[in-house]
Amino acid sequence: MEILMKMKNILFVFLLSVAYWSSYAQTVGDKNPMLTDRFLARAALFVPSRTVQVGASGNISTENTEDIDFDETFGLGGSQNTLNLDFMWRFSKSKLWSVRGQYFRVGAEKESTLDREIEWEDVTYQAGARVKAGYGLSLYRIFFGRTISTGQKHELGGGLGVHGLNTNAFIEGEAFVDDASAGFKRENVSAFLPLPNIGIWYLWAPASKWAFSAEVDWFGIKIGEYSGGLWNLSPGVTFQPFKTIGFSVK
Known part of the structure; x- marks a missing residue:
């Protein structure tokens, strides 16, 4: 089995205000805490726009060998509110080296009546x-x-990392095998995909409470016979009215 999922506008695209926490603040004069804090953590409301295509050694109708398009067939596209968690830790004494982490999950399921035969x-x-x-x-x-x-008032950096994508898809209902009724059947497929990426970021903080940022990432992917890359550009603005709490839009 092979699985291929395509999702648009999902990585680092925060469309609503999010809470921003920082600790170990070491503000120097009027320098923005985002340039000086050793540890930063964020909890964000994340609204991805998704398009889902799954190839799992199956096809739509016996006369058409195209892979199952979950978006078109079951109406699983659109947007979804979900929680995004990320952090940054400047772990070196000089604060020049850092490690960042991120996690989010999206998913959907829906019942529908098939207008075409599906073979999986x-x-x-x-x-x-x-x-x-x-x-x-x-x-x-x-x-x-x-x-x-x-x-x-600024910071420019770059680095290397890895994304891990854990994906799964399923179909369940009254099924047939070799034209004979097989009763209720659930077919599913799953995969874990490590995606290496390279990226750069730039932060401009003209005032102690305002900061503007931009991130550019490139991801590489190869799944079975499929391979390709994805560029991601993420601008953002942060307003930090308090020492340890602020609000961001990305």
């Missing part, structure tokens, strides 16, 4: 059958970076 492995779900389908995707990110240039 040797199991067939006939047109007119009532079935349930769903998918899930969890992302884990670890990124090691180094500050290249820093000053009173």
